[in-house]
Amino acid sequence: MDQTERSLRRLTKRSQFLRAARGNRAGRSAFGLQAIASSEAAPGIGFTVTKKTGNSPERNRIKRRLRAAVTACADDFHPSHDYVLVGRREALGESFSRLVADLTTCIARVHAPKSPDKPNTHGRAGHRNTRP
RNA sequence: CCAGUUGACCGGGUGGCCGCUGUCGGAUGGGUAACUGUCCGAUGGAGGAAAGUCCGGGCUCCAUCGAAACACGGUGCCGGGUAACGCCCGGCGGGGGCGACCCUAGGGAAAGUGCCACAGAAAGCAAACCGCCGGUCUUCGGACAGGCAAGGGUGAAAGGGUGCGGUAAGAGCGCACCGGGCGACCAGCAAUGGAAGCCGCACGGUAAACCCCACCGGGAGCAAGACCAAAUAGGGAUGACGCGGGGCUUCGGCCCCAGCCUGUUUCGAGGCCAGAUCAUCCGGGUUGGUUGCACCAGGCGUCCUGGCAACAGGCGCCGCAGAUGAAUGGCCACCACGUACGCACUCUCGGGUGCGUGCCCUACAGAACCCGGCUUAUAGGUCAACUGGCAUU
């Protein structure tokens, strides 16, 4: 199968979500992002919104807006990683451009090195330079 | 014009860019397989409640020869509609509203049982606490044996009400009116309504208390059920059975002999156990896919016929969601609606109209096997019929 860089996998299994919850996290008001290295080549994306967030039209709408934001910045996802987006209620009121900007910075934060005393961005910059 | 009642309907629109998913047609790949990917074109894609899961069905499996009875549960004025219903329509009784209209689980309490707390003398067979009345006795305070149920008091409820007569005091004791019971007969399919006449009045409430009567109901649910593939394991239980020779045979087996011997046990025996073979049955845990699954009590109509209506029959047209970490959307622009503020004009305070800016960019809410209902949530708007009031003609 021809695996282009843009094609994304969808996470569907409970075990995949639990695995991603052990990885690095970053949060904004509209969503939380979890990421972990994976054996698959294509990046995997999963969405989850808890029942506490609202009723089903609101939960569906949150997932749709996040899905649209993910396709808008699909190139930012690193290969061989799984991502899980945890939807929050604020995703309903946030403007779409703000949503995309937040998602881009969160992806960067998740891949930044963990040690706080050494805010090294070389590795991340190297990755970003490979893209056009 | 104002206030209101009932019924029906709508539930943002247009354009652009980027996507999701079903079906059909074509092209081309992948997988051991069940199956499935990619591209192109055409075409479809949430609701009036999709919700709650409160009723009724279809469908599937289980049980059952079939049915009935008992138990349990439900329903409950009458007639009709319906596949069916606890739903709908029409009518009746009761209650509310000036009215249009609204509400109403509304069978049986003289078949039986239970309960009616507190208060009160007494809570259901009637009786008599304070009282009233005359009589006898009296120490003049009252006591005794009778008559009575009007008045007081209690209570949610006290065995008809008001008035007059009557009486020792009273009482349906008598009478008038009202209420109540039985009710020939009349109207109606019926519920029920009307009603001559009779009865001084016997019969409190509660059945969403047990119960009686009539009718209905077998249970579970599409995570029902059917099939396929992979994989764990050659699992467990029961039964039959060794090899050889001979005889009989309906060719399935049966009988005789005691030669051979995998293990173990035994005084001993293919007698038992285990192993091996065959047959039948049972089961754990792990996933994935297909089907069930979208053409049927189907939808629509200024249509026709019957009916007050619910609805039924006919005619014509249409094919109308099928997801599974779960599609039906994301963003932008304009318009309409709503709302807040400001300005201007007008006016019977209220309010109305126009312009600008901001907000919400819509309320309630998302199909999950499918239908018929009920209930609950719902911004705002439209239409029709009717009622009351004011003004005018």
Place this chain on the structure above:
RNA sequence: GGCCACGUGGCGGAGUGGUGACGCAGCGGAUUGCAAAUCCGCGUACUCCGGUUCAAUUCCGGACGUGGCCU
């Protein structure tokens, strides 16, 4: 998606037609030099809305919330 069960004080938890126990916690008092322990006393909506009944936490219907089971 389907099928069940349960809502009583701040918490746990009886009661089931006649106004509600009990324990822990809290508050006040007694005791003590001061506390603890002990003793006495106190309070708070029976989840909500209708109906039946003279009377409902209880019976009936509806709503809301919480929890469980089935692949």
